Structures are given as structure tokens and as C-alpha cells.
Amino acid sequence: MKPTVTISDVARQAGVSEKTVSRVVNGESYVSEAKQVAVRAAISALGYRPNVAARSLAASRSFTLGLIANRMDAYNFRALHTSGVRLCSERGLHLIVEELPTLGPAEMQRLEKSLRQVRYEGVIVTQVADTQRVLDVLERTGTRYVRMSPLLDPERSDSVSVEVAEGYNLVAEHLYALGHRRIALPVLTPRVRQRNIINEALRQMRTRLLDLGCAERDIVEVPLLWKASNMEAGLTMARAVLEMRPRPTAVFAMQDEVAASLVNYAWSEGVNVPRDLSVVGFEDDDIARVVWPPLTTVRQPFDEMTAAAVELLVNPAADGAPRSVTLPSTLVVRQSTGEVPDAA
Amino acid sequence: MKPTVTISDVARQAGVSEKTVSRVVNGESYVSEAKQVAVRAAISALGYRPNVAARSLAASRSFTLGLIANRMDAYNFRALHTSGVRLCSERGLHLIVEELPTLGPAEMQRLEKSLRQVRYEGVIVTQVADTQRVLDVLERTGTRYVRMSPLLDPERSDSVSVEVAEGYNLVAEHLYALGHRRIALPVLTPRVRQRNIINEALRQMRTRLLDLGCAERDIVEVPLLWKASNMEAGLTMARAVLEMRPRPTAVFAMQDEVAASLVNYAWSEGVNVPRDLSVVGFEDDDIARVVWPPLTTVRQPFDEMTAAAVELLVNPAADGAPRSVTLPSTLVVRQSTGEVPDAA
DNA sequence: GCGCGTTATGACAGCGCTGTCAGAGTTAAA
DNA sequence: TTTAACTCTGACAGCGCTGTCATAACGCGC
Missing domain, CATH: 3.40.50.2300 (Response regulator)
Known part of the structure; x- marks a missing residue:
């Protein structure tokens, strides 16, 4: 197992400063074409991968979204989770599930602890977890969140709903x-x-x-x-x-x-x-x-809903005003419905 | 939103060094009863929560386990995931899912990237993801792993099986x-x-x-x-x-x-x-x-299997020899089987 | 030639925590 | 009494990265 490759190894190899490597990795502007090429070459030559922990610490970002659900064994949870993982992975983020089976006080404390520790960049709140208690904890910890199919008051926060x-x-x-x-x-x-x-x-x-x-x-x-x-x-x-x-x-x-x-x-x-x-x-x-x-x-x-939710979390509104996305429902006719027999 | 409470705030409040707070938080020995009490008091007074990113960076630990699956929509995946999340949460760990739908080369690369970035403390490899390619990536990145119900060669690595x-x-x-x-x-x-x-x-x-x-x-x-x-x-x-x-x-x-x-x-x-x-x-x-x-x-x-897997990952064998846990299967008789009608 | 805005680059501190080590105190064994 | 071992504590460096800031170079209009 080869020793860890750090940003300074890349910097040395490419003949630039660590900061310039950092700029290239994060797609910041103001790096000359020549150095970008050099840095990219060094990165792939060394197989460099930025360390998430260090990035998080330095940038005060967690690169992590949360998904708050109360029952992970629900079918719709699985749908959300599956597409959530995919969407996050595409953006270089991770998705962590917070399960709150009972939504009771002890779990609220656990949630608060977890929120403070991980500092999610945003969390998705599923319908059943969308209670005042949970929202209080989220707001107290300053966590950005999107509610999925809120039963009440969709305009209260960012939310994604269906018709x-x-x-x-x-x-x-x-x-x-x-x-x-x-x-x-x-x-x-x-x-x-x-x-x-x-x-x-x-x-x-x-x-x-x-x-x-x-x-x-x-x-x-x-x-x-x-x-x-x-x-x-x-x-x-x-x-x-x-x-x-x-x-x-x-x-x-x-x-x-x-x-x-x-x-x-x-x-x-x-x-x-x-x-x-x-x-x-x-x-x-x-x-x-x-x-x-x-x-x-x-x-x-669900896929579109999750995509919308991730989008809302990743690109916060400039003015901070709550945004609501509403998606259409469609009827899927299968065999569990049929015509009423004539001699009913 | 109040400013972040750090370990030095706690140390100041408790009148001890940061290191002593760290010792208490991590349950290390050699801290006097009196200081332990003082530190605990300060922690709860300030609502201190250690920052995972900083801990990870300093301790070179990720506090994260991984779960490698190829289809997240499989029923057995859900069972593993649900109990995995619970078990990790009890131990102050997180569980992140790595989905590899096709197990193709592109995904292997994504996996390797992810493994290097997150530095999982261990990963659980589900049956369908248990291929030579995946194991190669795991070994190349020096990631500890447990295979679940391996089809081949259970003794090759830590594994959990059923009869x-x-x-x-x-x-x-x-x-x-x-x-x-x-x-x-x-x-x-x-x-x-x-x-x-x-x-x-x-x-x-x-x-x-x-x-x-x-x-x-x-x-x-x-x-x-x-x-x-x-x-x-x-x-x-x-x-x-x-x-x-x-x-x-x-x-x-x-x-x-x-x-x-x-x-x-x-x-x-x-x-x-x-x-x-x-x-x-x-x-x-x-x-x-x-x-x-x-x-x-x-x-x-599944619950017991996951528990065994987490246990194997968290407490690595002293000698590094592969360990295999085997659990019993039991028959559950419901209504999809019945006696053969006499006039068959 | 001067001032100004824009582009490009690196030095450096420090994010919040833990590992290492040195040192002080305390007890047990020789 | 001396030596050795164990208990307790804090100073300090540094994990790997990014934010901030200073600096330099390069136009452009006057």
C-alpha cells in the first residue's frame, strides 16, 4: 500500500504552489492554461485524490447531504435513497441516512448531535419525518433543508411536492x-x-x-x-x-x-x-x-423529486426565500382495477 | 445560530488542557475522576460536539463504514442497509453506500476514487458485488472488508455466511x-x-x-x-x-x-x-x-449477519488471519406450500 | 509615463482535533 | 534508599487542505 499522495506532492511534481493545485481541483478561475495542464498531468500521474476530511475542515464544508426518514423499510424511502445516492455521487457529495423510527425526544437529541457533528450541507426531510420537532432541531442547528411532499404549509420552507x-x-x-x-x-x-x-x-x-x-x-x-x-x-x-x-x-x-x-x-x-x-x-x-x-x-x-430536492439544497436561493417545486402525478393503469360486471 | 463550540472552549471552561478533553471524549484511560467530571460538565454546559472532519484529519480515521452493493433496489440490500445504519449509529460511525450497478471498469474507477477519498474504516461487500475486480480495488487501496455470504472461497478474507x-x-x-x-x-x-x-x-x-x-x-x-x-x-x-x-x-x-x-x-x-x-x-x-x-x-x-460483519470490521483480528462467521438458516412455513392433492 | 482594473500566483495561517513526548507525581519492588 | 513502573497532565506539532492577502504582471486609456 503506497503512502498517501497529498496536495503538496502534486504541487511539487507540477512545479506550482499547493494553492494552484487546489484551484485546479476546485475549478476556480484565474489559473493559466499551461499550469492547469501541468497540474492535471501531475494529478493523474500520482493518482492524487483530495482527502475529504481535510477539505471539510479547511473549507468548513461537509460535502455531505442527509436524508431524514422515520422508517427505512418503507418502499418510498428506498426510491428516494437510491436516486439520492446517485445524484450525490455525481456531484462529489455523499448521502447519509438519519433514521428516526419513533421521532421521540431521545432521537431528536441523537439527530441534533449528528447534525452538529456532520454539518450536513443540506438535508432532505421525508414526509413522515416532517414534524415540528424535527424542523425545530434543523433550524436550531442552522441546517438547510428541503421537505418532500409536505402535508402542511409547503411554502414554509424549500419543498418538493407532487400534484x-x-x-x-x-x-x-x-x-x-x-x-x-x-x-x-x-x-x-x-x-x-x-x-x-x-x-x-x-x-x-x-x-x-x-x-x-x-x-x-x-x-x-x-x-x-x-x-x-x-x-x-x-x-x-x-x-x-x-x-x-x-x-x-x-x-x-x-x-x-x-x-x-x-x-x-x-x-x-x-x-x-x-x-x-x-x-x-x-x-x-x-x-x-x-x-x-x-x-x-x-x-x-421519485427520481425527479429527489433531483429537484438536491438541486434546491445545492443551489440555495440568493434571497433566501422558500422555493417550492411541484411535479405532476400520472395514473398507471394495471390489472387491479377492472370494469364492474354487468350483473353487479 | 451560535458560533461553533470547539474543544478549546471546553478546555477553558473546565480548566484543563485540550488534550485532556480529548481523552475524556474518546474514553482514554489516565484521567482523574475529578477532571473527568469537570470536562463532562463543561461539555454539556456548552453543548460541545466534536467535529468529525477535524477528528478524521487528526486521527487519520474516517469514522465511516462502507456498504458496496450493485443494486440498491434489491430487497436484501435494504435489510443490510437498515441494520447497518443502526449498528453504525450506535458506535458513532456512519455508513455510506457505494452502488455499482454494472460492476464495470468505469465504476471500479469511481469506487477506487471514493475509497481513497473517504478512507473507510471497513466496507461490507454484498454477495453480488463480491467479484475479483471489486476485491482487487479494495486490496489495492488497502481497505479492510468483510464479504457477506460469499459464493466462493469464504476463507479468503473475513466473511459472514449462512448455512x-x-x-x-x-x-x-x-x-x-x-x-x-x-x-x-x-x-x-x-x-x-x-x-x-x-x-x-x-x-x-x-x-x-x-x-x-x-x-x-x-x-x-x-x-x-x-x-x-x-x-x-x-x-x-x-x-x-x-x-x-x-x-x-x-x-x-x-x-x-x-x-x-x-x-x-x-x-x-x-x-x-x-x-x-x-x-x-x-x-x-x-x-x-x-x-x-x-x-x-x-x-x-440479516440483522445478525450485519452485526457480525460490523463486529469483524470494528475489531480486526490481532493476527490478521481471515475469520469466518457462519449463521444458521431456518425454514419459515407460510401458505405458498401445501400438501399435494390426493388426486394428483 | 501614470493610474487603474483585471489576471495570475504563491506565502502563510489556521480549520479542530489527536499523536507524541516530556515531565511530574505516586506507588511498589529491590 | 534507590530503582522501576505506573498514573496523570499539558505543550506542541501537524493531519491535508483552503481562505485571505500580498504581490506581480499585463493590458488600456489618458
Whole structure:
């Protein structure tokens, strides 16, 4: 194992000062063509790689972004993380995950410690981690952050969102077009009082269904346990749907994982999807294509969302005013939804 | 945002030298009780957090472990990553993911660059990333590493494995006990010449089935495309199984993801799982409980495996001799396997 | 020829911490 | 009593890099 090559080795080899090497490495201006060439040659001859720790210390930069999530085993986390790692790597940054399973005080302390130690150049806050407590810690430590699909108050900070309400409307129209008239919509349980994005979108979806011609009494509510695991939530929702008389012909599960476990429960009770029950998810996770039947869902463009988030973090607004990026949702029709049989 | 608290602030406040603070922070011996108390008090009074960059630079340590994978969207990657992050965080380390989707030369270069820059204290090499090229880069950069479930030559370096052959035997016995006599086993395609762990275990499994009383001609082979995505591999395997006459009553898919997509294809062709076909996976991924029916599979203890790997990295062998940890596999029986109907 | 702005370069301090070493005090063994 | 070993502490250099600043060289207009 050869000894470490440092900037001064390169400087000596190229016949310039360390600072000039530093300028070339960092793409600063005011270096003559000739010296740039010499430095580049020396770098590749010696196999020089700047030491991140030294760079961080000297420049007071960490070259690291953070990703704050509460459950790393969620499908959407994986999507964010995968593209996050790629995007960071392209920019010479690293991405570190901070997991906060319970979002409790002890974890807040751990987060604060970690934020102070690493000094992230920015962090991405996933939807479920987007709580007042977390934002307080971020602000107290002066950490720049972007919220992903914030439920509340997207204008409060930099944020990246998708057109949730539009996505829900696409679902409404799709189900209506297939002939569904008795449709189950989720209601967040325990109830969320605030007028958050999801409740608002659900309200619009219901209105849309009524406008299309559904009867008020046929748009029924089923509980979506948002504090439980998605699997549990799916089972609970499935039971609620299957107990209803008359039974809805379609249900909007609002998350692919929930939809998946709902579908499984339906099969286990002898209910055929989509013949007896159409199910729609949301997100277009991998899981949407793995369950049987593959799920009709609303695609969330995670790659684009992550790219937008990284962009916001890396290029902070000149004036410091919060910026919000909103991306479209699109409906992906697969086999978990079908026409209502005539003899319904 | 208050100015950064450094070690010298703490030293001043506690009336000791910076070095003594450093000793307390790093749990070194030879510090009197009184000074320890004073330093701790000063630390919490000022909210001091050591700066990682400075520590790294001074101590020539990175406080970072790496995780080398080729596909971050694999289920088993997620399991490793999740417990890896937790374990590192408990030890005051960070975990950074290096993704090498193609394992090609360009990526090897990126990896080498990254290894030299970050100077990982150790990296975990996942099974699919465990290639000669990767190991070469690791050795060239003098990076300590642990291989997870190596296919070849576990004694070559530190490694953590599971009892694969034992797991396969459990599957064989389980299927036989359910009455299955015509069983499809996978064969790695394109063919792998080497006597790797998996081929060896498959050979043992076949022997076990024959010993139990299966007929040679009833233990049939189906292709497992190990270079394709697991979904594709599952579809291909499913087609092969369903085309066979007489059709096997059971198939060992060797991976949960493959099993999942195999099951889905079966359903779509009107083949009922497990009534018409029993399917067994391997790994006990989340996906095993999400598909319908939930998969009978062999659990890989990912948490324990990761813990063992981190342990090996953090406490290097005194003599430098490679150490191998082997953990048991256990069979998890769910609904994707069932008894062979009498009128078969 | 003078002053001014622009371009190009390097000297040097210092980011915040830890390794090394010297030295002082304290105890145990000879 | 002397020697040796162990315990405790701080001074200081320096990890590898970048920010700041001084300096020099080069136009350009007058």
C-alpha cells in the first residue's frame, strides 16, 4: 500500500504552489492554461485524490447531504435513497441516512448531535419525518433543508411536492369510467384535524365523484390507520371494505403497500381482484408490480423529486426565500382495477 | 445560530488542557475522576460536539463504514442497509453506500476514487458485488472488508455466511413431507462452472431428495437467470415450470423476489398456489409476506449477519488471519406450500 | 509615463482535533 | 534508599487542505 499522495506532492511534481493545485481541483478561475495542464498531468500521474476530511475542515464544508426518514423499510424511502445516492455521487457529495423510527425526544437529541457533528450541507426531510420537532432541531442547528411532499404549509420552507389532488382526481375518473359507483375512500385514522394536503385532496376526490354522478351515500369511508404499519393498515381497510353491505366495487387504498396487503387479504377471503373488487394504490412502488394482480396506481416521480430536492439544497436561493417545486402525478393503469360486471 | 463550540472552549471552561478533553471524549484511560467530571460538565454546559472532519484529519480515521452493493433496489440490500445504519449509529460511525450497478471498469474507477477519498474504516461487500475486480480495488487501496455470504472461497478474507446447504435441505425435507415427488430445482443460467456455494448446495439438495425417495427423473431443472432482474427471472422460471409435462407440483425459486414474480405469473395463468403448485423462496424478505399467498421461505438472519460483519470490521483480528462467521438458516412455513392433492 | 482594473500566483495561517513526548507525581519492588 | 513502573497532565506539532492577502504582471486609456 503506497503512502498517501497529498496536495503538496502534486504541487511539487507540477512545479506550482499547493494553492494552484487546489484551484485546479476546485475549478476556480484565474489559473493559466499551461499550469492547469501541468497540474492535471501531475494529478493523474500520482493518482492524487483530495482527502475529504481535510477539505471539510479547511473549507468548513461537509460535502455531505442527509436524508431524514422515520422508517427505512418503507418502499418510498428506498426510491428516494437510491436516486439520492446517485445524484450525490455525481456531484462529489455523499448521502447519509438519519433514521428516526419513533421521532421521540431521545432521537431528536441523537439527530441534533449528528447534525452538529456532520454539518450536513443540506438535508432532505421525508414526509413522515416532517414534524415540528424535527424542523425545530434543523433550524436550531442552522441546517438547510428541503421537505418532500409536505402535508402542511409547503411554502414554509424549500419543498418538493407532487400534484396529489390531481392524482386523486385521476383515480376518481378512472374508477368512474370503469363503471364503479360504490367506492370506498380512506379516512385518516386517528383523525387528523388539520386541513392537510391529503385530507384536502380526498375532499376534492369525493366532490369529483359526486360531480361525475355518484350518489352521496355510495361514496363510503374506510379507516386508514396512518400510525400503524402499512400491512396492518391494509388488513384493517380490507376488513372494513369486505364487511360493508352493499359492498363497494372499488377502493382507493392511498398507498401501494396498503393496497398490496388489502389485495392479499381479499384473495385469502375468496374475493377476486379485480373481478369482485377493484383496488387502486398510490406511489407506484416496486411492490405495485410484484403483487397479484399488479396494482393500478398513481405514479410519484421519485427520481425527479429527489433531483429537484438536491438541486434546491445545492443551489440555495440568493434571497433566501422558500422555493417550492411541484411535479405532476400520472395514473398507471394495471390489472387491479377492472370494469364492474354487468350483473353487479 | 451560535458560533461553533470547539474543544478549546471546553478546555477553558473546565480548566484543563485540550488534550485532556480529548481523552475524556474518546474514553482514554489516565484521567482523574475529578477532571473527568469537570470536562463532562463543561461539555454539556456548552453543548460541545466534536467535529468529525477535524477528528478524521487528526486521527487519520474516517469514522465511516462502507456498504458496496450493485443494486440498491434489491430487497436484501435494504435489510443490510437498515441494520447497518443502526449498528453504525450506535458506535458513532456512519455508513455510506457505494452502488455499482454494472460492476464495470468505469465504476471500479469511481469506487477506487471514493475509497481513497473517504478512507473507510471497513466496507461490507454484498454477495453480488463480491467479484475479483471489486476485491482487487479494495486490496489495492488497502481497505479492510468483510464479504457477506460469499459464493466462493469464504476463507479468503473475513466473511459472514449462512448455512445455505442446510437451508436448502430444510426445503427439500419440507416439500417431501408435504407429499411432493415431482420437484423443480433451479439451475443458474448462464451456467456457472465453478463449484460455488450455491451450486454445491443445490447438488446436496438434489441428493437429499433422492435419498428421501424421489425418482431421479422427477427432480427437474428450471433456469434461474441470475444476470437478469429477479422479476424477469421469476417469469422465465414460471414459464418453464408451467410448460413441463408432467408438471412439477413444487418449485424452489431460490430467492423471494423470484418466487414472488413466479407466483404472480402462476396466478395470471390460472394456476392456483399452493393447490396446483407449491413455491418456496429464500431469504425471508419483506416481499415474502406481501405477495399472495405469503411465501414459505428460508429465513436469512440479516440483522445478525450485519452485526457480525460490523463486529469483524470494528475489531480486526490481532493476527490478521481471515475469520469466518457462519449463521444458521431456518425454514419459515407460510401458505405458498401445501400438501399435494390426493388426486394428483 | 501614470493610474487603474483585471489576471495570475504563491506565502502563510489556521480549520479542530489527536499523536507524541516530556515531565511530574505516586506507588511498589529491590 | 534507590530503582522501576505506573498514573496523570499539558505543550506542541501537524493531519491535508483552503481562505485571505500580498504581490506581480499585463493590458488600456489618458
